[in-house]
Amino acid sequence: MTTETIYNAVGEAIRIEAGRILSDGTVTAVVGYAAARRNGSAQPVVITKPDDAARLIFSAACVNNLAVYLTKAKKELPREGRIGIVVKGCDLKALVGLLGESQLKREELYIIGVPCAGVLGSTLQPSVELDAESIADKCRECDDRMPQGSDFVPLVELPEQPALDKKYAAEIARLEALTPAERWAYWQQQFSKCIKCYACRQVCPFCFCEQCLCDRNKPQMVEGTPRPAGNTAWHIVRAMHLAGRCAGCAECERVCPMDIPLNLLNRKMARELKELFQSEAGFEVREKGPLATFSETDDESFIK
Amino acid sequence: MQKQIASENFAALLQALIDAGTRVVGPKRVAGTLLYEPLTAPDELVLDELPRRSVKEAFFPVCEDLLTYEKQGQEVQVQDVDPARFPDTVLVGVRPCDAAAIPVLDAVFSWDYKDQFFLERRARTTIVGLACTTADDACFCTAVGLAPDEPRGADLLLTPLVGGGYLAESHSEKGEALLQTHADLFSEPGIDQPLGLAEPQTTPFDLKKIKAWLDEHFEDQAWDGIATRCVGCGACAFVCPACHCFDIVDEGTEKSGKRRKFWDACGFWKFTHHASGHNPRDFQPKRYRNRIMHKFKYYDDKFGQTLCTGCGRCVRLCPVGIDIAGVLEEIEKKAND
Numbered sequence: 001m002t003t004e005t006i007y008n009a010v011g012e013a014i015r016i017e018a019g020r021i022l023s024d025g026t027v028t029a030v031v032g033y034a035a036a037r038r039n040g041s042a043q044p045v046v047i048t049k050p051d052d053a054a055r056l057i058f059s060a061a062c063v064n065n066l067a068v069y070l071t072k073a074k075k076e077l078p079r080e081g082r083i084g085i086v087v088k089g090c091d092l093k094a095l096v097g098l099l100g101e102s103q104l105k106r107e108e109l110y111i112i113g114v115p116c117a118g119v120l121g122s123t124l125q126p127s128v129e130l131d132a133e134s135i136a137d138k139c140r141e142c143d144d145r146m147p148q149g150s151d152f153v154p155l156v157e158l159p160e161q162p163a164l165d166k167k168y169a170a171e172i173a174r175l176e177a178l179t180p181a182e183r184w185a186y187w188q189q190q191f192s193k194c195i196k197c198y199a200c201r202q203v204c205p206f207c208f209c210e211q212c213l214c215d216r217n218k219p220q221m222v223e224g225t226p227r228p229a230g231n232t233a234w235h236i237v238r239a240m241h242l243a244g245r246c247a248g249c250a251e252c253e254r255v256c257p258m259d260i261p262l263n264l265l266n267r268k269m270a271r272e273l274k275e276l277f278q279s280e281a282g283f284e285v286r287e288k289g290p291l292a293t294f295s296e297t298d299d300e301s302f303i304k
Numbered sequence: 305m306q307k308q309i310a311s312e313n314f315a316a317l318l319q320a321l322i323d324a325g326t327r328v329v330g331p332k333r334v335a336g337t338l339l340y341e342p343l344t345a346p347d348e349l350v351l352d353e354l355p356r357r358s359v360k361e362a363f364f365p366v367c368e369d370l371l372t373y374e375k376q377g378q379e380v381q382v383q384d385v386d387p388a389r390f391p392d393t394v395l396v397g398v399r400p401c402d403a404a405a406i407p408v409l410d411a412v413f414s415w416d417y418k419d420q421f422f423l424e425r426r427a428r429t430t431i432v433g434l435a436c437t438t439a440d441d442a443c444f445c446t447a448v449g450l451a452p453d454e455p456r457g458a459d460l461l462l463t464p465l466v467g468g469g470y471l472a473e474s475h476s477e478k479g480e481a482l483l484q485t486h487a488d489l490f491s492e493p494g495i496d497q498p499l500g501l502a503e504p505q506t507t508p509f510d511l512k513k514i515k516a517w518l519d520e521h522f523e524d525q526a527w528d529g530i531a532t533r534c535v536g537c538g539a540c541a542f543v544c545p546a547c548h549c550f551d552i553v554d555e556g557t558e559k560s561g562k563r564r565k566f567w568d569a570c571g572f573w574k575f576t577h578h579a580s581g582h583n584p585r586d587f588q589p590k591r592y593r594n595r596i597m598h599k600f601k602y603y604d605d606k607f608g609q610t611l612c613t614g615c616g617r618c619v620r621l622c623p624v625g626i627d628i629a630g631v632l633e634e635i636e637k638k639a640n641d
Binding site for chain 1: 620
């Protein structure tokens with residue numbers, strides 16, 4: 001079976017399940033994906049009527065991490081009753097993190113997990129076929145194709161995961177081999193493109209602060225203008241704030257209109273956390289992350 | 305005036321301009337991303353892809369200094385930036401959807417306040433446009449009254465020819481001057497036919513009808529359905545050739561610093577956040593409604609023009625797939641009902 005056939009079956013199962021849980025009152029709304037105007041395109045949608053369940057789809061263009069709609073400024077969603085949400089494995093890791101950080105309650109969610117063989121890396125041209133070229137970099141090293149602990153998972157069999165080069169690992173290795181001056185030059189050039197549109201922040205499930213530090217101007221904590229100093233500060237602040245929390249949905253990188261490889265920063269931080277504290281985000285619900293916990297076994301060799 | 309220029313002569317033209325000290329700006333790859341950037345050599349020019357950001361930044365940069373201040377004791381020294389320092393510039397490879405936005409912006413930047421920063425750059429810049437021979441399904445210039453060979457905004461418009469090279473037609477004195485100064489590189493139009501233009505991707509919108517609906521539907525449930533998914537970033541406004549909102553901020557210390565002007569976006573919650581804490585656009589659909597109203601009603605009310613050229617950048621780059629052409633289709637349908 002092709003991925004497209006499998007995803008069509010997944011879409012059908014989602015439609016039936018969403019219709020059922022909306023009709024019997026299990027949930028008040030379902031956050032999922034619907035087809036949009038452009039050929040092959042998909043967009044997030046919130047449905048509240050059983051009849052609208054027919055609009056739901058799943059395809060390789062269903063790239064969004066919908067967990068963002070359950071946090072922070074998304075006050076537009078109904079807040080009474082349980083909410084159904086369609087998640088891929090990577091999105092589920094964000095939900096797990098948000099549960100740990102007391103942003104969500106498990107009993108208020110109805111999780112529809114998607115068996116996922118990968119999504120597109122970019123939806124500039126959503127009609128592109130999913131293949132070894134167009135697949136998202138995060139999917140090349142995915143270890144979570146079947147979301148665990150969901151309330152509903154469509155019964156389909158995924159084809160065996162093809163062995164694809166791990167692009168993040170390779171790129172991190174390349175950057176680590178550079179001298180600090182070369183590495184600085186690389187990031188300075190990347191950050192010089194930043195226009196401070198904050199798409200990275202707005203799609204991030206973990207950027208749920210009511211008011212971002214970087215939006216403050218009295219006093220100004222980080223230069224708000226899109227200039228080299230403020231851009232660098234912004235991306236470093238964000239990487240540090242996500243360390244130990246980001247589970248790698250890579251939405252920040254996908255949505256960046258300037259193609260800044262933001263997930264490289266997050267993957268590098270994740271690797272540091274794993275090496276230093278044997279901690280990986282997104283696998284278990286826990287209240288405190290490694291950077292918010294003291295343990296006697298912590299490495300203290302840096303104290304001289 | 306209509307002339308023809310061979311590909312190698314076009315490269316020679318760019319080289320001649322660069323050698324003469326003119327700032328030549330065109331689509332060039334920067335850290336993997338295509339942007340309008342100053343060229344140091346003709347072969348840096350990339351013409352088969354629409355740059356990620358529009359050409360508006362040649363007149364209205366992402367961020368620019370307005371003045372510098374320095375305090376010594378009780379004395380404050382303020383140094384203005386002199387707009388006369390802007391260099392003479394030739395913009396090349398500018399697609400019709402980008403070029404057409406510039407005269408639209410002239411209206412607002414020379415209205416009640418003459419924005420010297422915009423207007424000085426405008427006076428010193430020649431725009432060489434390039435007609436489109438391909439389009440994707442996010443392109444909709446023809447739906448908002450433009451065309452793949454729309455000359456609006458271009459001083460000189462190049463149209464690719466079947467055998468290579470371009471047909472060059474001047475549409476202003478600046479364009480004429482460029483043709484005359486470099487007359488040796490141009491020839492009389494020959495028998496070569498222009499390449500077929502990009503096919504329209506959508507049926508034209510009835511912008512009058514859409515505006516009439518907007519006139520009456522500031523309050524309408526439709527806005528919730530359209531924009532609940534909007535996450536409130538500024539990507540659409542920042543890649544748009546026509547969006548022109550900006551903020552001004554003083555950055556530095558109490559001793560010295562700079563006043564800066566930089567792009568702002570109506571999608572941000574902060575955009576209308578009052579000092580009192582009140583926010584009249586307290587809900588994302590209200591912010592998205594402003595985007596549509598400004599483009600298709602307010603700007604028309606004020607200047608008789610539409611603030612959208614159908615470049616499709618916001619359609620391709622919206623993180624959550626909001627498709628302004630789809631929104632217009634939906635509004636037109638409501639207007640017909």
